[in-house]
Amino acid sequence: MSLTSQSLKQLALQKFKKNFWGVFSFCFILLVGVVSVFAYVLAPDNSQYANQMHLSIHSKKPGFTVSMLTIPSGMDLDQNVFDKIFFGTKNADTEIPISSFAINKDTLSYTEYASDGLKGIEKAISLSVFSNNNPQDFIKQKTFLFGTDKYGRDLLSRVLVGARISFFIGFVAVFISLVIGIFMGSIAGYFGGKIDAFIMWVINVTWSIPTLLLVIAITLALGKGFWQVFIAVGLTMWVEVARVVRGQIISVKEMQYVTAARALGFNDFRIIIKHILPNIMAPVIVISAANFASAILVESGLSFLGIGAQPPMSSWGAMIKDHYNYIILGKPFLAIIPGLCIMSLVMAFMLIGNALRDALDVKG
Amino acid sequence: MFGVVTVIFFLFNVLPGDPAQMMLGQNEDSEQLAIIKKKYGFDKPISTQYLYYLNDLSLVSFHSKNAEDYTFLSPNKYAATELFSIGNTTTVLKFPYLRESFTKQGKKVSEVLTETLPNTFVLAVTAIIIAMLLGVFLGIVSALYKDTWLDKTIQILSTFGMSIPSFFSAILFAWFFGYILHRYTHLEMTGSLYEMDDFGEAIHIKWKNLILPAVVLGIRPLAVVIQLMRNSLLEVFNQDYIRTARAKGLSEYQIIWKHAVKNAMNPVVTAISGWFASMLAGAVFVEYIFGWNGLGKEIVNALNTLDLPVIMGSVLIIAILFIIINILVDIIYVWLDPKVKLD
Numbered sequence: 001m002s003l004t005s006q007s008l009k010q011l012a013l014q015k016f017k018k019n020f021w022g023v024f025s026f027c028f029i030l031l032v033g034v035v036s037v038f039a040y041v042l043a044p045d046n047s048q049y050a051n052q053m054h055l056s057i058h059s060k061k062p063g064f065t066v067s068m069l070t071i072p073s074g075m076d077l078d079q080n081v082f083d084k085i086f087f088g089t090k091n092a093d094t095e096i097p098i099s100s101f102a103i104n105k106d107t108l109s110y111t112e113y114a115s116d117g118l119k120g121i122e123k124a125i126s127l128s129v130f131s132n133n134n135p136q137d138f139i140k141q142k143t144f145l146f147g148t149d150k151y152g153r154d155l156l157s158r159v160l161v162g163a164r165i166s167f168f169i170g171f172v173a174v175f176i177s178l179v180i181g182i183f184m185g186s187i188a189g190y191f192g193g194k195i196d197a198f199i200m201w202v203i204n205v206t207w208s209i210p211t212l213l214l215v216i217a218i219t220l221a222l223g224k225g226f227w228q229v230f231i232a233v234g235l236t237m238w239v240e241v242a243r244v245v246r247g248q249i250i251s252v253k254e255m256q257y258v259t260a261a262r263a264l265g266f267n268d269f270r271i272i273i274k275h276i277l278p279n280i281m282a283p284v285i286v287i288s289a290a291n292f293a294s295a296i297l298v299e300s301g302l303s304f305l306g307i308g309a310q311p312p313m314s315s316w317g318a319m320i321k322d323h324y325n326y327i328i329l330g331k332p333f334l335a336i337i338p339g340l341c342i343m344s345l346v347m348a349f350m351l352i353g354n355a356l357r358d359a360l361d362v363k364g
Numbered sequence: 365m366f367g368v369v370t371v372i373f374f375l376f377n378v379l380p381g382d383p384a385q386m387m388l389g390q391n392e393d394s395e396q397l398a399i400i401k402k403k404y405g406f407d408k409p410i411s412t413q414y415l416y417y418l419n420d421l422s423l424v425s426f427h428s429k430n431a432e433d434y435t436f437l438s439p440n441k442y443a444a445t446e447l448f449s450i451g452n453t454t455t456v457l458k459f460p461y462l463r464e465s466f467t468k469q470g471k472k473v474s475e476v477l478t479e480t481l482p483n484t485f486v487l488a489v490t491a492i493i494i495a496m497l498l499g500v501f502l503g504i505v506s507a508l509y510k511d512t513w514l515d516k517t518i519q520i521l522s523t524f525g526m527s528i529p530s531f532f533s534a535i536l537f538a539w540f541f542g543y544i545l546h547r548y549t550h551l552e553m554t555g556s557l558y559e560m561d562d563f564g565e566a567i568h569i570k571w572k573n574l575i576l577p578a579v580v581l582g583i584r585p586l587a588v589v590i591q592l593m594r595n596s597l598l599e600v601f602n603q604d605y606i607r608t609a610r611a612k613g614l615s616e617y618q619i620i621w622k623h624a625v626k627n628a629m630n631p632v633v634t635a636i637s638g639w640f641a642s643m644l645a646g647a648v649f650v651e652y653i654f655g656w657n658g659l660g661k662e663i664v665n666a667l668n669t670l671d672l673p674v675i676m677g678s679v680l681i682i683a684i685l686f687i688i689i690n691i692l693v694d695i696i697y698v699w700l701d702p703k704v705k706l707d
Binding site: 217339 | 535675
């Protein structure tokens with residue numbers, strides 16, 4: 001035993017730091033968090049939802065390189081920097097993958113890219129559309145590190161932007177479930193009696209409908225779309241939080257510090273918030289980490305069924321849905337990359353949950 | 365159970381959009397619309413619709429003798445035995461009526477369910493058996509060789525199994541075993557339990573098609589069972605009666621199998637019960653990808669066509685199964701652990 005006195009929090013932190021997988025997952029989650037916030041800065045394709053399509057180069061292998069001709073639209077889009085960084089650039093320029101080009105006096109003639117040994121269409125365009133009359137500046141080599149999806153969009157950018165939804169749904173769902181769960185659980189546990197019986201009834205009803213089906217029902221009721229999924233997932237997850245909070249409160253309700261607080265004449269609200277809740281947070285934190293993981297899983301599942309995030313929004317589940325047919329066409333990476341992303345993020349949350357459980361010494 | 369029915373009814377009836385219109389599609393005319401509305405009782409206020417729904421589901425129900433009314437006891441809707449009648453109302457004993465599918469003309473939801481539920485049931489039971497046997501075994505191994513590389517590998521695999529979305533594992537398994545290794549495994553990427561033979565005459569059972577979906581569906585419960593078994597066995601090893609057994613000089617084999625494992629099974633059995641019902645729901649993805657003709661695939665189809673009675677019926681039946689299974693498990697639990705008494 002060390003002689004310096006340490007608070008329980010410090011002890012838990014110390015234990016957590018010793019857990020390699022816990023720290024590793026924490027760093028990984030932090031990284032994904034940063035990536036999801038700054039997705040548009042990092043992504044090669046920074047158009048809104050990373051939605052720049054090139055049908056002629058659809059479903060190419062990772063590392064595919066092509067020269068890309070950008071024809072400016074001439075439209076001046078009014079968009080501030082903040083919007084660009086966080087929501088992507090609105091883009092009206094046309095991008096054309098080309099295999100060769102030549103410049104004559106005042107026209108640029110180019111051959112469009114065509115795969116499988118076909119010959120691309122030859123086209124010509126007047127040089128005046130390019131602002132500085134130097135078309136070479138508008139032709140760039142573009143490499144698609146993760147390849148392209150079935151619409152010829154950059155898979156890497158889609159994956160980066162897709163991280164946002166997975167991460168965001170975790171936060172929103174956990175937040176909603178905590179607010180409802182702690183409120184319901186604590187009034188049920190603290191007051192008991194009829195309130196408890198009623199809340200337990202609600203909990204049991206919600207609990208006996210499998211999460212996935214309940215979420216499907218709620219999304220149907222609220223309409224398709226990603227906010228609905230957020231709310232639906234949050235509305236189903238509070239049950240577990242409420243059960244744990246209720247159980248914990250019942251077990252600490254009779255403890256002396258609660259009796260002492262009551263003897264001092266504090267009102268019930270203050271006793272719950274200031275005295276009981278801080279003491280029972282450990283299991284709630286552990287459950288939240290698990291909920292985070294299952295929220296990501298449920299969202300990807302819903303998107304896979306087509307009732308989650310709607311196109312053109314990019315979501316890992318929807319990416320698998322779009323591409324799992326390609327797996328037998330020799331292009332398994334299209335579905336495997338987003339799948340691995342979901343898996344690693346979920347796994348990180350599970351490991352962090354386990355590490356927290358060990359560090360905070362929560363049973364089971 | 366009443367609560368579940370209520371929640372499901374109101375969830376599905378606050379839907380935006382008019383179900384009657386959805387059924388008719390584009391070529392609607394107001395007369396047809398009115399007929400359909402009347403047939404399904406959509407012209408009534410929601411509270412009346414709710415009472416109708418309860419009446420349809422209840423084993424004992426009241427029906428009007430007036431053929432114009434929604435509750436008219438028509439033989440193609442209800443299979444009922446009359447009990448007694450007062451005035452214009454007949455009281456009958458009947459099988460719960462889950463209404464008709466919107467999209468499959470005139471097909472009863474109960475028929476759809478009886479066609480698909482057994483398939484899902486076979487799949488879920490097989491998956492649970494795989495998960496149980498393998499999970500208990502790996503859990504024991506993991507606990508016995510605690511902190512060795514064997515334990516750590518099993519732990520990592522189990523975390524892996526918990527974090528893989530079931531549709532992703534289904535795709536991977538179908539691709540790997542059904543496509544790449546098809547030459548060696550002779551497994552198909554998709555397939556159902558009953559299949560027509562090549563001449564479209566006889567229907568025969570293909571057990572082969574069960575392997576991949578069942579394994580995929582079993583991955584998650586397997587991972588959970590491993591963790592639970594390991595933790596509970598480790599806890600049991602610290603108990604006094606194990607020390608007593610050791611002191612008596614029993615062999616290690618007897619200690620593990622006769623004393624420790626049986627006692628460590630309790631939490632595993634409880635968890636499995638919870639898993640069984642959610643597996644019926646989790647089968648949605650697996651059935652969808654493997655083309656397994658079960659309840660899950662039916663739910664996906666119904667979702668795409670917004671066939672509400674089918675979705676409502678499926679959710680209801682799964683929820684009720686869940687409740688029944690929980691009651692059964694409570695009974696098993698008493699048998700496993702004499703300390704627990706039924707309330």
